[in-house]
Amino acid sequence: MSVVTSLDLPGSRSGPGDWAVETHGLTKRFGENVAVDDVELLVPRGCAFGYLGPNGAGKTTLIRVLLGLTRADAGTMLLLGQQVPRHRDKALARVGAIVDEPRFHGHLTGRQNLQILAAAREHEARDRIEPALERVGIAHRADDKVAKYSMGMRQRLGVAACLLGDPQLLILDEPMNGLDPAGMQDMREMILALVAEGRTVVLSSHLLDEVERTCDAVAIVDRGRVIRQGPISDLLAGTALGLEVECSEPDRAMTLVGAAAIAAADGAAMTAGPTGLHLTLPAGTGRDVVAEVNRLLVEGGISVYRLQIVHASLESWFLQVTTRLGESR
Ligand SMILES: Nc1ncnc2c1ncn2[C@@H]1O[C@H](COP(=O)(O)OP(=O)(O)O)[C@@H](O)[C@H]1O
Numbered sequence: 001m002s003v004v005t006s007l008d009l010p011g012s013r014s015g016p017g018d019w020a021v022e023t024h025g026l027t028k029r030f031g032e033n034v035a036v037d038d039v040e041l042l043v044p045r046g047c048a049f050g051y052l053g054p055n056g057a058g059k060t061t062l063i064r065v066l067l068g069l070t071r072a073d074a075g076t077m078l079l080l081g082q083q084v085p086r087h088r089d090k091a092l093a094r095v096g097a098i099v100d101e102p103r104f105h106g107h108l109t110g111r112q113n114l115q116i117l118a119a120a121r122e123h124e125a126r127d128r129i130e131p132a133l134e135r136v137g138i139a140h141r142a143d144d145k146v147a148k149y150s151m152g153m154r155q156r157l158g159v160a161a162c163l164l165g166d167p168q169l170l171i172l173d174e175p176m177n178g179l180d181p182a183g184m185q186d187m188r189e190m191i192l193a194l195v196a197e198g199r200t201v202v203l204s205s206h207l208l209d210e211v212e213r214t215c216d217a218v219a220i221v222d223r224g225r226v227i228r229q230g231p232i233s234d235l236l237a238g239t240a241l242g243l244e245v246e247c248s249e250p251d252r253a254m255t256l257v258g259a260a261a262i263a264a265a266d267g268a269a270m271t272a273g274p275t276g277l278h279l280t281l282p283a284g285t286g287r288d289v290v291a292e293v294n295r296l297l298v299e300g301g302i303s304v305y306r307l308q309i310v311h312a313s314l315e316s317w318f319l320q321v322t323t324r325l326g327e328s329r
Pocket residue numbers: 030033035053054055056057058059060061062
């Protein structure tokens with residue numbers, strides 16, 4: 001098994017088999033509605049990858065297409081280097097997926113449910129039941145009926161069921177849905193542990209914060225189209241810079257800064273509040289601009305108590321991107 005643990009930039013490698021998931025021009029329509037629109041997805045192996053977008057963006061549909069649960073109208077795809085649907089069985093043998101809520105027999109125990117699922121798989125699957133229960137942290141509840149399980153425990157059992165096939169790739173549709181904060185934290189740690197074992201985890205989510213905290217790389221999807229993808233750190237490198245200034249006389253401070261060239265830069269914005277200013281500066285703004293703001297204020301007789309650079313989170317970046325899109329349509 002060859003596992004690439006470092007995160008590769010899309011485009012930095014080529015050749016079949018390099019990506020856990022690779023799609024070209026993937027399209028799925030429901031009548032006039034294009035749920036998956038010309039998607040070019042490159043998921044590096046050995047990372048946690050977020051497919052991030054609002055409800056209705058086409059996340060579940062993309063996953064269903066990848067798993068062969070619904071047919072694409074156009075495009076090609078490879079899972080673990082295997083063409084699907086042509087080599088679907090071979091590809092899916094090493095893929096574990098949870099789409100929709102995992103369904104189990106409530107009157108049976110967690111372990112019994114896994115035994116039934118293992119019986120339908122290759123011989124080795126039986127030996128994976130106990131490690132899987134341990135791995136997802138429900139071994140101590142394995143003999144309780146699933147009907148008594150919380151949502152978080154059912155999700156864990158769902159992941160345990162995936163692990164029976166020793167998957168190289170796990171595809172989880174909205175794994176944080178219905179979980180309380182502690183359950184989300186457990187799920188996040190479980191995903192990171194699976195990645196640390198060399199597996200690839202693709203998860204869909206509308207929760208920006210969760211993706212930012214869990215994933216190494218992300219594709220942002222809106223109305224079926226992937227609008228950006230890459231390592232989260234790269235995407236954030238193109239974001240605007242926030243500058244918080246705590247100072248005396250905020251209104252006069254705003255006039256002073258407003259008269260300078262800084263405020264005229266494309267994408268710059270400024271608001272005054274009771275304790276100071278908040279500036280938004282275009283992506284790529286250097287630190288010297290921060291010093292310049294400070295100089296302008298001090299020379300103007302304003303007392304500056306605090307200057308702080310605030311880096312945009314993925315969430316505010318996501319909002320910037322979607323707002324721009326909204327304006328251009
Ligand atoms: N079986 C279906 N028949 C018709 N339209 C569908 C079907 N499944 C999904 N859609 C539509 O496709 C779009 C994407 O849905 P979906 O993939 O469920 O989005 P997400 O998972 O991101 O919330 C939505 O507009 C949805 O109404």
